[in-house]
Amino acid sequence: MRLFEFAAPKSLEEAYKILSRADADVRALAGGTDLIDQVHQGRRKPSIVMDIKGIPEMKRLAFDREGLHIGAGASCTDIYNFPPVKKNYISIAESAALVGSVQIQNRAGIGGNICNAAPSADTAPSLIVHNARVVIAGPKGQRVLPIEQFFLGPGQNAMAKDEILLGIVVPPPPASSASHYLRFIPREEMDIAVAGVASMVVIDPKSKVCKTARIALASVAPTPVRAKDAEAVLEGHVINEALIREAGEKAINAAKPITDVRGSIEYRKELVKVLTRRTLTKCLETLGNR
Amino acid sequence: MAKIPLVFKVNGEQQEILVQPYQTLLSALRDELRLTGTKEGCSNGNCGACTVIVNGRTADSCLVLAAEANGAEVTTVEGLSQNGQLHPVQKAFMKYGALQCGFCTPGFLLSAKYLLDSNPNPTEHEIRLAIAGNLCRCTGYDKIVRAIQAVAQAEV
Structure with a gap:
């Protein structure tokens, strides 16, 4: 393994001091399941690896009027076992339960998953459809960004060198809404998405009209993307089979995939169509509207 | 350093x-x-x-x-063993022949223990998901699954 120093601050102030060191390339460590492998392979070369799990704010997991607060150091296991997540943020629970194996989920969290900014990050589309915001912190203070603005490209996020992710805030889900995430992999578990889709719909309980639809895609562009054309097909209408099919077709507009070892451009576009239909259908089933 | x-x-x-x-x-x-x-x-x-x-x-x-x-x-x-007694998952792996070369076995034993501690009666699907992060190139997994089921059914 490449050499680096290890730091384990116990407070944000301590962490900011380490981040301010001009001579150092600091990389925050949460679950470590991406970072340690990347350092091992020489893909990242930090001079200091800073374990953030000893900072109380980083382990935060709470649900209040503002919504769901996910500390950057909370593990997937912590997150999907948190009752408000299971109840109110189904697609977030589903995607956290798809990240790696049990061993990985016990360490890795959503914070690290988005900081790593892989186009295939399973938790990203679910955060996007739930309108999540990220809280970024550093020596110069805190700032909040919509999750969609956080991803800049493969492995690149919107944080400056001296900033770290503090956590994610997900607003309370609208009444009469449901969300689901599905991905396709060629085996049953333990793989990286060929394509992934999260959908969230808000349905008026009386008229059954779709008030809001949010659809986001993974693994089909340099960053996770929203399928806005597909959303537009659904909003303002009573969702039926024909509209679900049309939304699936339109979702492809947002996909700019590449051909690689996991799948071809054509295959990925086909998956986007099918997974969009399936997640929308599941959302309606959850709401009892089918 | x-x-x-x-x-x-x-x-x-x-x-x-x-x-x-x-x-x-x-x-x-x-x-x-x-x-x-x-x-x-x-x-x-x-x-x-x-x-x-x-x-x-x-x-x-x-x-x-x-x-x-x-x-x-x-x-x-x-x-895993306590007071000279093998853990039930260890006994089950022996009884059901859930290993060949044995290299993956320590990892499987700990994943099995972790599963059974929180879910004493897992379905076959739950067992297979719980051990998805452990690879075995010898057994084909079937005997490992049977061994874990046997512990759940108190057959060891």
């Missing part, structure tokens, strides 16, 4: 060692404490041969820094 002190409990025993800041927990267990039951397979979190239990939860010890385990309680395969 200066070594850093690591104080933690391994299999119930307090340990104080010095580790490199970049040393993995896997290496600390094997190379410093000579607990070689924990195996190194892929070194990237796919194979699960290095699975240990850290503060009650399984982890791939190749993807944990030793320094992260400061203050932690770690259980390795060496800590």
Whole structure:
């Protein structure tokens, strides 16, 4: 393994001091399941690896009027076992339960998953459809960004060198809404998405009209993307089979995939169509509207 | 680079060692404490041969820094037996022939224990999901699944 120093601050102030060191390339460590492998392979070369799990704010997991607060150091296991997540943020629970194996989920969290900014990050589309915001912190203070603005490209996020992710805030889900995430992999578990889709719909309980639809895609562009054309097909209408099919077709507009070892451009576009239909259908089933 | 002190409990025993800041927990267990039951397979979190239990939860010890385990309680395969008695999952693996070369076995035993501790009556699907992070190239998994089912059904 490449050499680096290890730091384990116990407070944000301590962490900011380490981040301010001009001579150092600091990389925050949460679950470590991406970072340690990347350092091992020489893909990242930090001079200091800073374990953030000893900072109380980083382990935060709470649900209040503002919504769901996910500390950057909370593990997937912590997150999907948190009752408000299971109840109110189904697609977030589903995607956290798809990240790696049990061993990985016990360490890795959503914070690290988005900081790593892989186009295939399973938790990203679910955060996007739930309108999540990220809280970024550093020596110069805190700032909040919509999750969609956080991803800049493969492995690149919107944080400056001296900033770290503090956590994610997900607003309370609208009444009469449901969300689901599905991905396709060629085996049953333990793989990286060929394509992934999260959908969230808000349905008026009386008229059954779709008030809001949010659809986001993974693994089909340099960053996770929203399928806005597909959303537009659904909003303002009573969702039926024909509209679900049309939304699936339109979702492809947002996909700019590449051909690689996991799948071809054509295959990925086909998956986007099918997974969009399936997640929308599941959302309606959850709401009892089918 | 200066070594850093690591104080933690391994299999119930307090340990104080010095580790490199970049040393993995896997290496600390094997190379410093000579607990070689924990195996190194892929070194990237796919194979699960290095699975240990850290503060009650399984982890791939190749993807944990030793320094992260400061203050932690770690259980390795060496800590599974109690008072000279093998753990029920160990007995079941023997009885059902759930191993051939044995290299993956320590990891499977800890994943099985972790599953059964929280879910004493898992379905076959739950068992297969729980061991998805452990690769075995010999058995084809079937006997491993049967062994874990046998523990759940108290047949060992």
